[in-house]
Amino acid sequence: MSKQPKYRQVADALRREIDNGTYPPGSRLPSESELSARFDASRNTVRSGLGLLVSQGLISSSQGLGYEVAKHEVFELNASRFENLTFPQNGDAYSTDVTNAGRRPSQTFRVELQPAPAYQAGRLRVDAGSTTVLRFCHRFVDDVPWSTQATHYPEWLLRQGPRLAEPGDIAEGTTRYLASLGVEQIGYFDEIATRMPTPEEARLLEVGAGVPVLLWTRTGYSKDRPIRCTVTTFRGDLNRMNYEIGDLSARGEDEPQ
Amino acid sequence: MSKQPKYRQVADALRREIDNGTYPPGSRLPSESELSARFDASRNTVRSGLGLLVSQGLISSSQGLGYEVAKHEVFELNASRFENLTFPQNGDAYSTDVTNAGRRPSQTFRVELQPAPAYQAGRLRVDAGSTTVLRFCHRFVDDVPWSTQATHYPEWLLRQGPRLAEPGDIAEGTTRYLASLGVEQIGYFDEIATRMPTPEEARLLEVGAGVPVLLWTRTGYSKDRPIRCTVTTFRGDLNRMNYEIGDLSARGEDEPQ
DNA sequence: TAGTGGTCTAGACCACCTC
DNA sequence: AGGTGGTCTAGACCACTAC
Structure with missing residues (x-):
């Protein structure tokens, strides 16, 4: 002592x-x-x-x-059900989830062509620096900054689906749009990491010192190859992710904290 | 500016x-x-x-x-394949994973009877404070503190499987032992969160300021009810988790960083 | 205007590591 | 012994919020 x-x-x-x-x-x-x-x-x-x-x-x-x-009201994100095509959702899965939780979602959105950063390029199996479509979302819940989401699509996919590069939202959802073109997303590879925010992330998410971010990378695959790479950055103090694996029929819908 | x-x-x-x-x-x-x-x-x-x-x-x-x-060599943990009964592993899944990565695992281990903390009690659907078996592991990789893992089993399960409370390791693995008693784990519910370490965690994991921990809670279910709750605490700078969902036949075994 | 935290200084002494 | 970071002080001035 x-x-x-x-x-x-x-x-x-x-x-x-x-x-x-x-x-x-x-x-x-x-x-x-x-x-x-x-x-x-x-x-x-x-x-x-x-x-x-x-x-x-x-x-x-x-x-x-x-x-x-500090007071925390954590938001639960079901990553294994999120975007699941067998649980049809109209449009934006995020808005649906947040609204179901009785909160008010909002977001800003932009689309740009960008050379692929090394991280995403490796996952999409394209050369680092080659052109990708970046669709970027800055999301808020009840006007509190919540997460940023950046999805990169490879250039070859843009030639099949030119609407990917259009600046506005795609009403039926990009996943559905791609499926309608015959590019079906049949599997995901999810990676989860944590670290302290960079100054840029601290600015976007308005986190002070002492709040880590949760990094969620989802790489979506067609039957042939990777078709997208989504990196979501969450405020670690406000979010928790979960996955359901196997048979959970014994689990009720609402478990206690 | x-x-x-x-x-x-x-x-x-x-x-x-x-x-x-x-x-x-x-x-x-x-x-x-x-x-x-x-x-x-x-x-x-x-x-x-x-x-x-x-x-x-x-x-x-x-x-x-x-x-x-700081320099980081991150360790990837495949959470969807980990402990999967259809990919048989003999004994300890953790040691296997680490050894496969060319690193040297070691651990200290202890078993005790403990009143259920509220967090675990809710997930096991038992009363907070009721007796549980706690099997606790402190894990090292190449002698660097890596993670702590605490699994709670409800008291009713102990009556079916008394070896759960024995102080030593269970050679064939607890999951297999329980399965041999007819209590088969057929589903998991995983929760992932991050935060800065408590002083106790900072001590066990030897993390300095500026390194968050990754918290992984896995609740295992039989066909009737939850049978165990495992909370793993990782050093966030050294670990990354991943999940494979759906059909990933297009994904090679070793993806680039 | 008064009280709060935010920034900055100059200097003291201590604990630890290397040589 | 000399250099490194760790702790602590006393005081100054600034920026923001409340009233």
Whole structure:
């Protein structure tokens, strides 16, 4: 039991009080100067302790307001059912999911031609730097930034389906549009990773320090070859993904938390 | 384009130099006092900038040594094939996976009876606080802490399969053991989340600031009801999960990065 | 205007690693 | 012994929010 530095003692004490309900989610912590007096530490030392809790995602701060205990309402995304053609959905699977959860979805959308980044190029089995269609979505739930989604399509597919490069939404959904052209998506390869956000991601998702992002890469395959690569970036504090595998007839529709 | 505070300018400059290869993964950054001179900033300001990069997982520091650029060799875990009974594996699926990747696995193991935490109790559909068997694994790859895995089994299952509570390993694997008793696992429900590690997790996994953990919860079902709940905690910087869904005959065995 | 957090400084002392 | 990062202080000034 070695002696902890003072700023850790501050962080640990506050963490305990957050855990035991002294400061419930959404409430405000005492000001830096109050804590400074309470712990007999300089303001900078208290700030180091608070900084620890911020970097662990427990609290957040805003200038002029103070420190607030984080509250999370997580959103569950069923990745194995999402976009499943045997569960027909009209149009956008994301909007449907969010609306079903009683929340209000919105998004901004853009389409561009872009040289394939190495990551996507490898998955699409095209040369890095070759042309791809990028369809990009910035998604919000109840006006809170939620996720970004970037789908790359290889150039050869564009020649079969020119509407892929049209700037607007495709009403029936791109998957259906491609299926109507005879390019059927019959399998996915999903990859899931996590890391701290880049400054660009932090800006788009409006996450502060201490909130990791969840990276979901879905590569869709026809019977011959990969036809698309979708990278979705979620706020890790607001999202959870799940997969159903095998026979789950014993599982009710709504499990407890 | 508003003026950035000085510590952000420091962080941004160093990030660019890390990205463009001036400081490749594994190399050392200049010392705080050198950077202080270079950026005409106090040592504390430089430390703030470095702290940003640490909290983003780009660099790490150690006393007396300096700052090192992080290097990641990620390990891919195929979650849809893992433990699949139709791909028979003898014994421990984890060891097999790691050995196949040319790495050396090791683990510590313990079994105890424990009141069910609320999280697991809900998934197993038993009362919170009722008795469960906890089988806990602390796993290492090449002696680097890799993941912890905690599986809870409900009490009613223990009466059918008393060996669950035996302290040692079950040679043929618990899944096979249960199947031999007529309790067959025919489906999984997987949940994936991410967050910053708790102090306890940081200790077990030896992660520094800026590395999130990946949380994988697998609830296994027989034809009647849930029979186990496994929570695995991974170092987010060293692991990636993937799922194969549908027909992937077009996908070769080894895809590029 | 008063109170909050955000930035920055200059300096002190300590703990750890390498030589 | 000399260099590295880790902790801590005291004080200054700025930017934002509330009233």
